[in-house]
Amino acid sequence: MRAAASMVGHTTPVAAASEPGPTVSLPAAVGAVAAGQLARVRVARGPLLVVATVQSLGLVILLRGIVRRHDAATAAAVVAGSTILVVAFVALNLLAQRLGALKASNALDYYAALPVSPVAVVLGTAASYATFTVPGVLVTALVGAAVYGLPMAHLWLVVPAAVTAALGLAGVGALLGLLLPRPELATIAGQLGMTAVLFLGLIPVGHLPAVIRGLRLLLPGMLSVDAVVDGLRPGTPWLDAVVRLAIAAAYGALALGLAGLAMRKAVDR
């Protein structure tokens, strides 16, 4: 952005005008895309915020009637899965819909003709939605830990877990929106993806068949769910949690990178 300072004035002479303008740094581009998108989703924010929160909070309270007292492993899975589900609702479901719609209306041309990385467009769009996941994530984790009587000392792990989950879920959500040929298919795929996160995130890993347990890790957000479960266990296995979050972050970076490539391909059709 430093180079941009020279462009402020409109007195720049002819010679300077034919020099290439700056490429916009990733954080600046994410910020600008997010600010534009935020203005767009302002109207929808209230209802979406309520839906994202109520859905997960409802699950946590509903399952309280089913989970046996003293089954801390299941309780931790329910709370962790419900918390990350808030992120999945927005990052996977809404982002797949939004990017599918942008692709279908040729709106990606606008971004592709600007000196910003396609990853910034995905991240900026995701970041604009992220604002309405924050209350849902915090409320679900806190209320969940309280009603199941889980230890809260390491509940802060929810924050890095939600961020790393958001990267992976947003990357995969964007890939669905950009790669599927029709926006309706992207919407369906986004919703199915969210349903998968609901099932495989809330059911304790130990209860799953071995085959599904392996495949489960391919689904974005699952390692972050497991890291939250680690934090809710007495005697938190720190190394496991850190490794899980690191792999989740790498998964997210890879998915976002692929989404960037998919965006270029979607424009050059």
Added chain:
Amino acid sequence: MGTHAAYRVRGLTKTYRGGTTPANSAVDLDVPRGEIFGVLGPNGAGKTTLVRQLVGLVRPDAGEISLLGHDVVADRRIASRLVAYLAQDEPALAELDVRRAIETTGRLRGLSRRAAGAATDELLDELGLAGLADRPLTRLSGGQRRLACVGSALVADRAILILDEPTTGLDPVARRAVWSAIGRRRAATGTTVVLVTHNVLEAETVLDRVAVIDRGRVIACDTPGGLKAAVDDSIRIGLVWSHEPPYDDSLVESLAQTAAVDGRRWSVRIERNRARDVLDRLTQAPLFDALEDYTVSTPSLEDVYLSLGGTRPDMERL
């Protein structure tokens, strides 16, 4: 840098996947700096494909594109740092308000938040959009929305503007505001403009040079005057009949064979040396009595297009 043309294009060819005919075929273009260069042709002629290649959105199957000396085919991102591109429609901006649409675009071209805000205020005034600044684009008329999108193209003062039918739907006042704004940039910084249009009247009045495109090929490229000189041996006569044209008249019968007919309105291009005789006959009874109105004009770029072998006489006159 100083000696390079704005664009130098050679042998540009592109066939879309699943397409049978090329969208562009062996296109050569030279756009000197500071010129207002037109790409004229009917809908579906390949104009938009051509400019999407110029801004690096579409990779050509073959050919070279040099932008101020930079190779756009090898480094497609370079175009985004030198060119402001206005597509035919900007759905990405649709739900933003006018101020936000221009400001966001400025920031995404590398302006700081403050610089983008200041540039946006200037543009809102310049284009007469200040009163609409806080209205979402979706709640504007087609012309107002187009004007806001032109604003987003002008922010951050790019050396080259590529505008795909920027004035479609604009009223005459807004149209003049757009061309004044472009004129000011051209005078101040030597901005180059590549204008896609199918509006022949606009092409004749604002363009320095024009490439006429038909079915993906450049069929002519010259100044509007130079192109018109090629068909200078003809004039166009417009006829409006009061009722059914008198086909029993031999002149009417012969004109009918080449006329473009739109209800009772006929448009006929005839050779200059024959024009006097034809006009003589038309301005005397009984033909004169059958006419409600008539016009005589020199050839237009549309005539150029048709005489060069253009196949789709659906270019727009305003």
